[in-house]
Amino acid sequence: MHKIHQHFQFRFNQSFRIFNFNPKVSLPVFLIFGVLMIIELPEIYLYPLLYFSLVLVFHINRKDIPFLKKIFIHNWRLIIFLESAIIYTIFLMANINYKIEKFGLMMFGSVVLLCFLQPNPKPFPTLQWNFISNDLFEWKSYLRKNTWMFILTYLIIIASAYYPASLILCGIFLLDYLSHVYEHNENKEMLEVYFKKMSFKDKIYKNLIFFNSLLLPTYIAFIIINFNESLYLLYYIFFMNLYFLLIITRKYKLYHHHEKSSYFSIIVFIEFFTYSMLIIPAFIMIRLHMKEAQQNINQYVGN
Numbered sequence: 298m299h300k301i302h303q304h305f306q307f308r309f310n311q312s313f314r315i316f317n318f319n320p321k322v323s324l325p326v327f328l329i330f331g332v333l334m335i336i337e338l339p340e341i342y343l344y345p346l347l348y349f350s351l352v353l354v355f356h357i358n359r360k361d362i363p364f365l366k367k368i369f370i371h372n373w374r375l376i377i378f379l380e381s382a383i384i385y386t387i388f389l390m391a392n393i394n395y396k397i398e399k400f401g402l403m404m405f406g407s408v409v410l411l412c413f414l415q416p417n418p419k420p421f422p423t424l425q426w427n428f429i430s431n432d433l434f435e436w437k438s439y440l441r442k443n444t445w446m447f448i449l450t451y452l453i454i455i456a457s458a459y460y461p462a463s464l465i466l467c468g469i470f471l472l473d474y475l476s477h478v479y480e481h482n483e484n485k486e487m488l489e490v491y492f493k494k495m496s497f498k499d500k501i502y503k504n505l506i507f508f509n510s511l512l513l514p515t516y517i518a519f520i521i522i523n524f525n526e527s528l529y530l531l532y533y534i535f536f537m538n539l540y541f542l543l544i545i546t547r548k549y550k551l552y553h554h555h556e557k558s559s560y561f562s563i564i565v566f567i568e569f570f571t572y573s574m575l576i577i578p579a580f581i582m583i584r585l586h587m588k589e590a591q592q593n594i595n596q597y598v599g600n
Contacts, residue, residue: 345401349407356381425441436504453470454468454512457515460523479545482557535576546590
């Protein structure tokens with residue numbers, strides 16, 4: 298029992314260390330948790346199903362089961378159950394619209410079954426996304442590395458059209474993923490070849506079209522479900538596109554062939570989030586970024 302107590306004390310401290318030292322993780326987690334607290338579903342039984350699916354995703358992605366088997370030789374399944382049950386209970390009890398009922402309690406039986414479901418040690422197969430043009434190489438590279446996370450996130454973004462509040466909150470969550478699409482720098486040979494056949498404005502235009510094509514199902518779903526709240530959608534479109542333009546122009550403003558990344562940070566996120574929310578400052582910064590980015594590109598490609 299003492300060993301189990303120490304383990305959960307370690308888990309508790311570990312969670313706070315992750316949140317303190319990795320804002321890129323903590324910010325999306327808090328945003329998602331906020332959405333899950335206020336989301337209202339049409340049927341009450343959908344809450345346990347939604348939260349159990351989140352616990353299942355957590356369990357499938359566990360990497361510590363061999364460690365638990367080594368430390369808790371006879372009780373490792375109990376540890377898995379307790380951790381999963383705690384996560385499920387927190388999600389279930391935190392939602393302001395959920396009332397305790399039989400189905401939610403019955404789902405604890407499914408949590409028990411997770412103790413006997415061990416994650417597949419082999420990685421999931423990834424899609425190649427070859428239908429995406431090479432002109433959108435940042436997207437193609439990002440999607441190949443994050444195939445299943447992208448699909449899950451994309452489904453959540455489409456589902457967020459159900460309510461204006463969920464649309465805005467999930468849009469903020471999406472910004473973190475969007476930021477990392479353009480975080481890494483290509484080598485200077487690739488940059489030179491790319492911008493000799495295409496201008497910087499053409500690149501922005503093609504990426505902007507692709508980004509809005511991805512969000513088009515969300516736009517359409519929101520108009521259908523919340524036609525009287527279309528003003529929220531208009532602000533959402535402005536906000537998302539302005540943030541997108543700030544991110545892509547920043548990459549080439551700061552681009553240097555010796556740097557592998559543009560080092561996106563939580564400070565940059567807050568800065569660009571504020572600009573996009575206020576709209577007019579975003580336009581000013583985008584114009585300045587484009588001018589400096591074009592000058593930087595010219596140093597590698599020429600006029």
